[in-house]
Every structure is written in C-alpha cells, then in structure tokens.
Amino acid sequence: MTTVAPDAPRAPERTAPAAGTEAPATPSSRDVYRDLLVEFLAADERVVCLDSDTGLFNGVDFAGTEARYINLGIAEQNLMGVAAGLARSGRLPYVNTMATFATTRALESLKLDIALNNLPVRIAATHGGLAAGHLGSTHHSLEDLAITRLLPNLTVVVPTDAASTETLVRQTQELPGPVYIRLGRNATPDLPAGAPPQRLGEAQRLREGDDVTLVATGPYPVHAALEAAGTLAAAGIEATVLNFHTIKPLDTGALIAAARTTKAVVTVEEHWAAGGLGSAAAETIAELGVPTPVRRVALGDHFARGTGGQSHLVERNGITAAAIVTQVREALGATGRS
Known part of the structure; x- marks a missing residue:
C-alpha cells in the first residue's frame, strides 16, 4: 500500500467570488436541516433545540414550540453540557453551532459529557469544511472528521446535498447514541438524477x-x-x-x-x-x-x-x-x- x-x-490567484454568490438556487443543507428540526419540534415533545447564537433560526415560526428553543449564546462547552443533561433527563437535544467550534472549542465536553455517556444528542455542525471560507482560518473546519471519528459511540454523517440532508437526518432520528452531522452554509450542487x-x-x-x-x-x-x-x-x-x-x-x-x-x-x-x-x-x-x-x-x-x-x-x-x-x-x- x-x-x-x-x-x-x-492554483493561480484570482478574485474570489463574494460570499453567498456561488451557490445554485437550491436549498442549503443547513436550511433543510432547520426545516426538519421545526417539524421534529412540533411532532415530538422530547425534542429540544439548543442554539449558540448562530442566527440559523431567525424568522422561523416555531408554531407553539418556542419554549423548546433555547439560545445559550456563544458558549459551546456549556452548550454540550446542557445538551447532555437534557438527554440524560429523557429529552432529544439538537445542538446547533459551527463545525470548528463544536469539535475544537467544545471537544472536552463533547467527549466526556456526550460520547462517554452515549447520550442521544444530535450535533448539527454548520459551516463544515471551507463553507465559512470568507471568515478565514478561525472558522474553517478541516479537522472535524478526524476528531469525531475517533470518539466512541459517535455516528458521523456528511450529507451531500439538500435531498441527502433530509434523508440522512431523518434516518438518525431514532439512533440511541450521539450523532455529528456536518452541514454547509450555502447551497451546493445536487447529486445526479x-x-x-x-x-x-x-x-x-x-x-x-x-x-x-x-x-x-x-x-x-x-x-x-x-x-x-x-x-x-x-x-x-x-x-x-x-x-x-x-x-x-x-x-x-x-x-x-x-x-x-x-x-x-x-x-x-x-x-x-x-x-x-x-x-x-x-x-x-x-x-x-x-x-x-x-x-x-x-x-x-x-x-x-x-x-x-x-x-x-x-x-x-x-x-x-x-x-x-x-x-x-x-x-x-x-x-x-x-
């Protein structure tokens, strides 16, 4: 081998396209996920949405489930700890933050609070890979798959397009342990028909x-x-x-x-x-x-x-x-x- x-x-230097201008007119993976989460909140009282001030849910109609949307601010370690406590109490927490912060800033909490206890926490990690390229190296996530695949009990999923996101997120719904879902920022091309x-x-x-x-x-x-x-x-x-x-x-x-x-x-x-x-x-x-x-x-x-x-x-x-x-x-x- x-x-x-x-x-x-x-590659030769060229002018970078402005952020948000390169994607085709299809839903992004994070938008598809967001809509699914609204659906899950309405259908299952165990579901709780934990946000880290991402703005992902701005303008969303939670249709009576607002009490289960909790914005904890930019405090990723705390986000994981709260998710673990809720999961231990019988809830199904969906954690929302950027991929690099979920796996580097909050790694100890992800490892010890969630993975070690094999808790049913879903980590929706947006801006995976170079999806936050306009923000520079602080927001690039080029290490997250290496980190998450090492943690016992953790399922690691990378959807390919909008349809893939819906399919795979639905399939992770009833998994008994934690799940890491790597999402993008803008829409990306669809898989071939x-x-x-x-x-x-x-x-x-x-x-x-x-x-x-x-x-x-x-x-x-x-x-x-x-x-x-x-x-x-x-x-x-x-x-x-x-x-x-x-x-x-x-x-x-x-x-x-x-x-x-x-x-x-x-x-x-x-x-x-x-x-x-x-x-x-x-x-x-x-x-x-x-x-x-x-x-x-x-x-x-x-x-x-x-x-x-x-x-x-x-x-x-x-x-x-x-x-x-x-x-x-x-x-x-x-x-x-x-």
Missing part, C-alpha cells in the same frame, strides 16, 4: 468501473470525483465512485470489496489529509492486508490558502477533478497496472 498526501498544488438511495452506514455507489475506486465525502469532493471519473473514462480508465456520506460507522465492506476488485483507491475530502476519510480508508485497507495503493486528495499540511467562497477555496486548495485524475494516473503507473 502506498499512501500519498501531497500538499495541494497552488437517478442516484441510488442513501442509507446510513452504507456507501452510495454513484458509478461502476473496474480500474480504480474514487472514495469521496462531502458535496464538492463527490462532484469532483464524478467529474474525474468522466475524464478518466474518456481515456479508457473506468472508475467506481463511492459516496461515503457516513464516516462512522464506515462501510468497510464496500471499501474492501472495491479495493480488491480495482487497481487503486483514491480518496477525496474537504479536510486535511491527516485523520479524515483518507486515513480511515488507508487504515482499513492496510489492516486487512489488501495490496492496493491508496492516494489522498485533500489539503496538505498547511492552513487553507486564501479567503472567499467555498467553491473558490476548494478549487484553490487542490480538491479538484484534475488533482484526482493526476493521483489516479500516478497510482496506476506505480503499480504497473495502468
């Missing part, structure tokens, strides 16, 4: 191919993988594309089957290369002794370059179809199986 996590190539249904804990197969497997998570990485698969097909290289919308529990069966039936695995994520989906894939394949090279397309060992909209920063930091194609060609060339 070869694991390569190169620094992303620096006719994509197979998403099931929690199962990789979604978006394309079949015998030469290489592209394993992706998150909206922009999944679309980059699909674009790369089209480019590779034109060159006679057929790629399987798997959408790992669930990081934990990881669908190791689908991953190992793909590694055994194709010549290389390339992972794609809006995350640092260390610790995220790529690390999980490499660990799994190595531990089970599958002699398939693994390459990673992710941010290298540096903070994200630039500020601006999410799609601009994803491209500028090398999470692109072109980078995937390069990794595929190098991996296949290294094995002599191209």
Whole structure:
C-alpha cells in the first residue's frame, strides 16, 4: 500500500467570488436541516433545540414550540453540557453551532459529557469544511472528521446535498447514541438524477468501473470525483465512485470489496489529509492486508490558502477533478497496472 498526501498544488490567484454568490438556487443543507428540526419540534415533545447564537433560526415560526428553543449564546462547552443533561433527563437535544467550534472549542465536553455517556444528542455542525471560507482560518473546519471519528459511540454523517440532508437526518432520528452531522452554509450542487438511495452506514455507489475506486465525502469532493471519473473514462480508465456520506460507522465492506476488485483507491475530502476519510480508508485497507495503493486528495499540511467562497477555496486548495485524475494516473503507473 502506498499512501500519498501531497500538499495541494497552488492554483493561480484570482478574485474570489463574494460570499453567498456561488451557490445554485437550491436549498442549503443547513436550511433543510432547520426545516426538519421545526417539524421534529412540533411532532415530538422530547425534542429540544439548543442554539449558540448562530442566527440559523431567525424568522422561523416555531408554531407553539418556542419554549423548546433555547439560545445559550456563544458558549459551546456549556452548550454540550446542557445538551447532555437534557438527554440524560429523557429529552432529544439538537445542538446547533459551527463545525470548528463544536469539535475544537467544545471537544472536552463533547467527549466526556456526550460520547462517554452515549447520550442521544444530535450535533448539527454548520459551516463544515471551507463553507465559512470568507471568515478565514478561525472558522474553517478541516479537522472535524478526524476528531469525531475517533470518539466512541459517535455516528458521523456528511450529507451531500439538500435531498441527502433530509434523508440522512431523518434516518438518525431514532439512533440511541450521539450523532455529528456536518452541514454547509450555502447551497451546493445536487447529486445526479437517478442516484441510488442513501442509507446510513452504507456507501452510495454513484458509478461502476473496474480500474480504480474514487472514495469521496462531502458535496464538492463527490462532484469532483464524478467529474474525474468522466475524464478518466474518456481515456479508457473506468472508475467506481463511492459516496461515503457516513464516516462512522464506515462501510468497510464496500471499501474492501472495491479495493480488491480495482487497481487503486483514491480518496477525496474537504479536510486535511491527516485523520479524515483518507486515513480511515488507508487504515482499513492496510489492516486487512489488501495490496492496493491508496492516494489522498485533500489539503496538505498547511492552513487553507486564501479567503472567499467555498467553491473558490476548494478549487484553490487542490480538491479538484484534475488533482484526482493526476493521483489516479500516478497510482496506476506505480503499480504497473495502468
């Protein structure tokens, strides 16, 4: 197995689009989640919404459930502690904050109050990855998947688009333990029409191919993988594309089957290369002794370059179809199986 996590190539400087101008006219994942939460509040008296002054619910009609919307302000550790207490008392708390604050500022409370006690707290982490790119490195979340996948008992979900958000959030409703849901800020492109249904804990197969497997998570990485698969097909290289919308529990069966039936695995994520989906894939394949090279397309060992909209920063930091194609060609060339 070869694991390569190169620094992303620096794309030419260009003017970043203004924040909020790059997204298509479809609902964002956080807006879909917000509407679902209003529905859950109305349908189940156990549900409580805990906010950290995100403004996510401005203008929302809670239709008689206002008493179960609690804004605790910018105090993320306290947010997790209150959620744990409510969950222990029989409530179903939905915690709302930005991804980087949920997993770094509040990590000790997440670990000891919620995960250790295996409590049914749902953490809706908005601005995942580079979705808050216009706010700079303080608000980028490029470590959250590494952190959350390490915590026992925690389910980790990364919806791909609006429809995916509704499907997966509904599937997490009755899970007995805690859930981390990585959401965006603005709308992102939809998955292709006719994509197979998403099931929690199962990789979604978006394309079949015998030469290489592209394993992706998150909206922009999944679309980059699909674009790369089209480019590779034109060159006679057929790629399987798997959408790992669930990081934990990881669908190791689908991953190992793909590694055994194709010549290389390339992972794609809006995350640092260390610790995220790529690390999980490499660990799994190595531990089970599958002699398939693994390459990673992710941010290298540096903070994200630039500020601006999410799609601009994803491209500028090398999470692109072109980078995937390069990794595929190098991996296949290294094995002599191209």
